[in-house]
Amino acid sequence: MTSIFLQSPHNIGRLTNLRHLNLSRSYFSGKIPTEISYLSSLVSLDLSSLLVYRLQLDQTTFETILHNLTNLEVLxxxxxxISSPIPVNISSSSLRYLNLEFTNLRGTFTQSFFLVPKLENLKLGANDLLKGVLPKIHPSNTTLLELDISNTGISGELTDSIGTFSSLNILNLKGCRFSGSIPDSIGNLTQIRYLDFSYNHFTGHIPSTISQLKHLTYLSLSSNSFSGELPDIFSNLQELHYLYLSNNSFISSFPSKIVSLTHLECLDLSYNSMNGTIPSSVFSLPLLGLLWLNNNRFSGLPDELKTNPTLVRLFLSHNQLSGSFPQSLSNLTNLSILDLSSNNITVDEGNQITFPNLKVLMLSSCELKDFPHFLTNVKKLQALDISNNKICGQIPNWFSGIRWDNLYYLNLSHNSLTGHLPKFHFHNIGYLDLKFNFLQGPLPSSVCNMNYLQSLHLSHNNFSNSIPSCLGSMSSLKVLDLRRNNFTGSLPPLCAQNTSLRTIVLNGNQFEGTLPFSLLNCSNLEVVDIGNNAINDTFPAWLGTLQQLHVLILKSNMFHGPISTCQTTFCFPKLRIFDLSYNQFSGSLPAKVFGNFKAMIKLDTGQIKYMGPSQLSLYQSYEDSVSLVIKGQDIELERISTIMTTIDLSSNHFEGVIPKTLKDLSSLWLLNLSHNNLIGHIPMELGQLNKLEALDLSWNRLTGKIPRELTTMKFLAVLNLSQNLLIGSIPQGLQFNTFENDSYGGNLDLCGPPLSKQCETSDPSHVPQPLEYEDESYFFSGFTWESVVIGYSFGLVVGTVVWSLVFKYRKPKWFVEFFEGIYPKKMRRSMKRAQRRRT
Structure with missing residues (x-):
């Protein structure tokens, strides 16, 4: 049968006597033939795909299947x-099982399915375009055993009619948009075993009638807006295995009667406002394997933990637990995961705690002042997080000497560690995080022995010397973050034998030389940030061949020359953050390069996501971060959203006109072309950038009027056109009514609000002539008023000479070299301060 569908799919309609057709879990793609709806004898039809949306079913064929195949019981x-609305009429009176999950159904949810007399299983989940409300159900249908409409757009209140489904075993409303209270009629579902109302907007109290659901094994009410005291209704649910009540607003003490649930395996009360102590009896639950109590206000940890040797996972993070690490925890001989993060816990070095089966230990954001010495007794550790504590001094030899062959995740970040990084013996480590410490010296060559390393975070330390060349040939490495250190020398041949690297952040070091061409081997590269170094090179147009590159930051280096275009057809197709500021680039603005930025041209209207591998390990995810000038301020973004689009070419030597083709970058958020030598008019076409939030064209030699078309940019929050040669009245309307004088300062022939100069006092025939600045670094691109004041520190005479030179004559080269040689840093800081004041 499979071969017929593959070779001649349209011939399948000839099999008119076929009763069962199962092509599920296949890798077919394309359109399902209409002829499949001719199989009138079908009793079961299963076309479920392993790959979402690889197969398409048109609306007509879908409706025909539900209307004509009257013998169909399983679909x-x-x-x-499918991408079509739910059919209004369904004639298949024999239908018992219907699964339409992940089918892109849309339109309004109707009661048509509830009118099918024999329907037992209805699964419509994961169709977020399916809207409407849950219709009032009449008791004519008592056969339904499963109703799953999870992760859809169905909203409104849950009506009392839900109680008419007295035969239901499974009711899944997770991730919908229901609101209001849960009706008392929920207690009529006496056969229910699985009930999930999580991730909705339910309010009020949990109805007491839930205590009547004696067959319930799974109950989740997490992530709603339930409030008040937690009712004592769970002791009757003796079959309950899983109870999730997290992320609500319960304020009661721990529900002590929950200990009577002898089958309970998982209890989650996290992210509420519960208070008091945790009764020790909770640890005597015979089958309790998972306990989440984090982010409450529990104040004590029971000593009687030894009563439950079967406890496997214990989560008590984000509470107000205090005192020393409990000795009694060592009695939990089967404990595999222990999370006490974000508490006020310290470690008593006298404790001889042993955890024979401990694999994961999380003690971040506690009050630790030393490495826990009991770790010498832990032999099977796979993940250790003691980040964000008060540990200072050198990493002890006993710690670096431990041989944890299975250690995969180690996080020592955000402490006060000093000295050199020791030689670790963790050869199977995949995630090493040492950022925000005071470690110094060279990076030891032992890092080359970490053959499974995926993510290396050494940022914000004092490491120095060159980095080991082996980092360029580690086949598993995906993230290399060495920002804000003192590394020197040339960049090693990154990706020399590696194609896994996706993030390279070397910002804020002292690297020099040129970019290694070996980066072309990084086919998965998404982020390249080498800003604030001393790289001396031309524009790396060859990086445009990297089809996955999203972020390219070269700012504050010594790049020079024009911006050349790459020779490939698809050049920088996914680039969204492009920062070349504070370099020595010259020539005209690269209009052809802008035309390649497809990700800035096509507006992404999808759900906002953040860059970075969603899960590098079982214990930690990673999200990319960069430092950008946003609305005049240098801001470090801890996450990069997938809709962030910026171009910053400021503080270079670009000349010529602003290209009109910038208008095509319709999803652009930030555009900074300031501190260059640009001439000509501001293109009125820039007004088409309707997503732009910040536009900085200051400190150029732009002429003409401010285009009225710019007033149509309704999201524009920051505008800086100062220090140009603009003329005429300032246009008014929308966002332009919010800008102050600083947006226009230094343009002597502008008039009208917000400036005090009235337009009628100007001579309309007067057109200002460009100042005769032949030198490329003319006055306004290199000096601020603060830098002029610096001249007075040499005395009144020298200051007077400086003043006359600045304002009477063009700036001589000896003058530029003298002052820029002595005060480059001060001048740059003053420019930044002035820019911040303006924005």
Missing amino acids: SLYAIN
């Missing part, structure tokens, strides 16, 4: 792209 179209 599963899981993960097939």
Whole structure:
């Protein structure tokens, strides 16, 4: 049968006597043939796909299947792209099982399915375009055993009619948009075993009638807006295995009667406002394997933990637990995961605690002042997090000498560690995080022995010397973050034998030389940030061949020359952050290069996501971060959203006109072309950048009027056109009514609000002539008023000479070299301060 569908799919309609057709879990793609709806004898049809939306089913064929196949009892179209509304009429009176999950159903949810007399299983989950409300159900249908409408757009209040489904075993409303209270009629679902109302907007109290659901094994009410005291209704649910009540607003003490639930395996009360102590009896639950109590206000940790040797996972993070690390925890001989993060816990070095089966230990954001010495007794550790504590001094020899062959995750970040990085013996480590410490010296060559390393974070330390060349040939490495250190020398041949690297952040070091061409081997590269170094090179147009590159930051180096275009057809197709500021680039603005930025041209209207591998390990995810000038301020973004788009070419030597083709970058948020030698008019076409939030064209030689078309940019929050040669009245309307004088300062022939100069006092025939600045670094691109004041520190005479030279004549080269040689840093700081005041 499979071969017929593959070779001649349209011939399948000839099999009119076929009763069962199962092509599920296949890798077919393309359009499902209409002829499949001719199989009138079908009793079961399963076309479920392993790959979402690889198969398409048109609306007509879908409706025909539900209307004509009257013998059909089982229909599963899981993960097939139907992209049509739910049919109003369904004639298949024999239908018992219907699975339409992940089918891109849309439109308004109707009661048509509830009118099918024999329907037992209805699964419509993961169709977020499916809207409407849950219709009032009449008791005519008592056969339904499963109703799953999770992760859809169905909203409104849950009506009392939900109680008419007295035969339901499974009710899944997770991730919808229901509001209001849960009706008392929920207690009529006496056969229910699985009930999930999580991630909605339910309010009020949990109805007491839930205590009548004696067959319930799974109950989740997490991530709603329930409030008040937690009702004592769970002791009757003796079959309950899983209870999730997290992320609400319960304020009561721990529900002590919950200890009577002898089958309970998982209890989650995290992210509430519960208070008091945790009764020791909770640890005597025979089958309790998972306990989440984090982010409450529990104040004590029971000593009687030894009563539950079967406890496997214990989560008590984000509470107000205090005191020393409990000795009694060592009695939990089967404990595998222990999370006490974000508490006021210290470690008594006298404790001889042993954890024979401990694999994960999380003690971040506690009050630790030393490495816990009991770690010498832990032999099977896979993950250790003692970050964000008060540990100072050198990493002890006993710690670096431990041989944890299975250690995969180690986080020592945000402490006060000093000295050199020792030689670790963790050869299987995948995630090493040492950022925000005071470690110094060279990076030891032992890092080359970490053959499975995926993520290396050494940022914000004092490491020096060159980095080991082996980092360029580690086949597993995905993230290399060495920012804000003192590394020197040339960049090693990164990706020399490696194509896994996706993030390279070397910002804020002292690297020099040129960019290694070996980066071309990094086919998965998404982020390149080498800003604030001393790289001396021309524009690396060859990086445009990296089809996954999203972020390119070269700012504050010694790059020079024009911006050349790459020779490939698809050049920088996914680039969204492009920062070349504070370099020595010259020539005209690269209009052809801008035309390649497809990700800035096509507006991404999808859900906001953040860059970085979603999960590098079982214990820690990673998200990219960069430092950008946003609205006049240097801001370090801890996360990069997938809709952030910026171009910063400021503080270079670009000349010529602003290209009109910038208008095509319709998703651009930030554009900074300030401190260059640009001439000509401001293109009125820039007004088409309707997503732009910040526009800085200051400190250039732009002429003409401010285009009225710029007033149509409704999201524009920051505008800086100061220190140009603009003329005429300032246009008014929308965002332009919010800008102050600083946006226009230094343009002597501008008039009208917000400036005090009235337009009628100007001579309309007067057109200002460009100042005769032949030198490329003319006055306004290199000096501020603060730098002029510096001249007075040499005395009144020298200051007077400086003043006359500045304002009477063009700036001589000896003058530029003298002052820029002595005060480059001060001048740059003053420019930044002036810019911050303006924005």
